[in-house]
Amino acid sequence: MSEKTTVSGAEIVLENVTKSYSGQKDAAVDNVSMTIPAGEVVVLVGPSGCGKTTTMRMINRLIEPTSGRITIGGKDALSINPNELRRTIGYSIQQAGLFPHMTIAENVGMVPGLIGWKKKRISDRTDEMLDLVGLDPALYRERYPRQLSGGQQQRVGVARALAADPPVLLMDEPFGAVDPITRGLLQDELMRLQAELGKTIVFVTHDFDEAVKLGDRIAVLGNQSRILQFDTPEAVLANPADETVAGFVGAGAALKQLTLMRVRDIELSDVPVMGEDQPVESMNAALGNDPEAWGIILDARKRPIRWTDRRHLAGVGSLRDVGVPMGEMVSTQSTLQDALEALLAEGNATATVTGQRGEYAGTITIEQLIDTIKTIRSQHAHDHDKDTSAEDVTAGSPS
Ligand SMILES: Nc1ncnc2c1ncn2[C@@H]1O[C@H](COP(=O)(O)OP(=O)(O)OP(=O)(O)O)[C@@H](O)[C@H]1O
Numbered sequence: 455m456s457e458k459t460t461v462s463g464a465e466i467v468l469e470n471v472t473k474s475y476s477g478q479k480d481a482a483v484d485n486v487s488m489t490i491p492a493g494e495v496v497v498l499v500g501p502s503g504c505g506k507t508t509t510m511r512m513i514n515r516l517i518e519p520t521s522g523r524i525t526i527g528g529k530d531a532l533s534i535n536p537n538e539l540r541r542t543i544g545y546s547i548q549q550a551g552l553f554p555h556m557t558i559a560e561n562v563g564m565v566p567g568l569i570g571w572k573k574k575r576i577s578d579r580t581d582e583m584l585d586l587v588g589l590d591p592a593l594y595r596e597r598y599p600r601q602l603s604g605g606q607q608q609r610v611g612v613a614r615a616l617a618a619d620p621p622v623l624l625m626d627e628p629f630g631a632v633d634p635i636t637r638g639l640l641q642d643e644l645m646r647l648q649a650e651l652g653k654t655i656v657f658v659t660h661d662f663d664e665a666v667k668l669g670d671r672i673a674v675l676g677n678q679s680r681i682l683q684f685d686t687p688e689a690v691l692a693n694p695a696d697e698t699v700a701g702f703v704g705a706g707a708a709l710k711q712l713t714l715m716r717v718r719d720i721e722l723s724d725v726p727v728m729g730e731d732q733p734v735e736s737m738n739a740a741l742g743n744d745p746e747a748w749g750i751i752l753d754a755r756k757r758p759i760r761w762t763d764r765r766h767l768a769g770v771g772s773l774r775d776v777g778v779p780m781g782e783m784v785s786t787q788s789t790l791q792d793a794l795e796a797l798l799a800e801g802n803a804t805a806t807v808t809g810q811r812g813e814y815a816g817t818i819t820i821e822q823l824i825d826t827i828k829t830i831r832s833q834h835a836h837d838h839d840k841d842t843s844a845e846d847v848t849a850g851s852p853s
Contacts, residue, residue, distance in 0.1 A: 461493030464492055465654065473520050495648060498673050499659055500674060500676060540565050544620040544622070557598060558596070589606060604633075605633075609643075616651075623654070627658055630659070657669070669686075672685065674698075683699050713791045717784055725748060726750070730752070737773060750780070751773050752814055757812045784807050
């Protein structure tokens with residue numbers, strides 16, 4: 455996710471954690487070790503039944519490990535009493551898991567109530583949380599869950615998980631039950647919230663794209679929760695650890711990489727730019743003799759308004775009257791994927807980039823996008839050559 459302003463999260467460490475359900479031949483989770491750094495979003499992703507939920511639920515002790523150790527902020531999870539555990543760990547699940555007979559306010563205020571907050575404090579906090587997730591408290595407090603849309607219920611689920619301000623948030627497919635557009639919006643909101651809150655978030659999904667979008671790190675799990683790869687989304691996309699992970703990454707890994715970087719992250723190229731009031735000869739001189747060269751005419755606030763080449767300039771008296779209106783532009787905030795789409799939409803090899811206030815910032819070309827992908831690839835080309843004992847993944851040997 456993006457840069458955090460604060461980190462309020464706590465580190466979670468799993469050491470050789472195993473869970474065998476009675477009556478099952480194989481352990482559901484077999485000897486898993488991983489460190490989830492404070493303030494990061496770690497996404498557990500893997501096929502159905504691989505043990506993601508079991509792994510997550512052992513962190514808040516909804517499931518007791520058969521063996522191994524889990525610490526939260528350095529404290530053994532088994533030694534934390536139930537009240538403290540509720541305060542430390544927020545939990546949100548698919549279909550929000552709201553209590554149908556309780557109002558939205560009662561749902562959100564439930565954990566603060568359980569840990570003994572006073573009425574007024576709970577009520578204020580409930581309003582604050584509903585605001586935070588984009589629901590007007592005046593409209594929604596007294597409603598019942600069935601009177602809300604699926605997406606709104608999911609928001610309430612997140613508000614409830616955050617209500618007691620826990621350093622750790624466990625989210626088990628929280629957006630699994632909503633349509634793709636709502637899901638995208640909820641993901642964006644979670645990213646915005648997290649940039650502000652800096653919680654430690656463990657997020658379970660079987661949607662790899664969701665993992666790439668939300669994770670600071672992704673743990674790709676195989677059967678029995680075996681960690682196949684535990685790394686940043688960039689590294690997993692650029693260099694999957696093995697064929698199983700590659701299969702999970704799926705087609706279009708290079709394109710997915712483009713969603714992880716923004717235009718401001720790369721060095722832009724340039725074309726000649728001139729204000730409308732500058733002499734035509736200056737633009738001519740800047741374009742030189744190259745018949746393919748083109749330049750951009752700016753308005754008084756340095757915003758690109760038209761592009762021009764030598765042919766347009768022949769015989770004209772002023773830059774005010776020449777050129778072709780600018781097509782779709784990209785902003786420095788856009789993802790490289792947005793930039794690629796703009797390039798394809800315009801059918802050009804170059805797109806114009808504008809800054810925060812619409813001012814000219816440079817240009818971006820198809821070649822630059824290709825070079826960026828190549829650079830990411832080469833940066834991660836040797837990731838698996840490293841001695842993994844030095845890494846924070848100490849899980850049983852990845853196959
Ligand atoms: N209470 C239980 N008793 C016995 N076996 C269980 C129990 N809960 C889960 N399992 C088994 O443990 C394995 C891991 O299940 P788990 O729910 O953790 O997987 P998951 O990766 O979260 O799956 P999904 O993505 O389908 O939710 C599965 O084989 C499942 O059948």
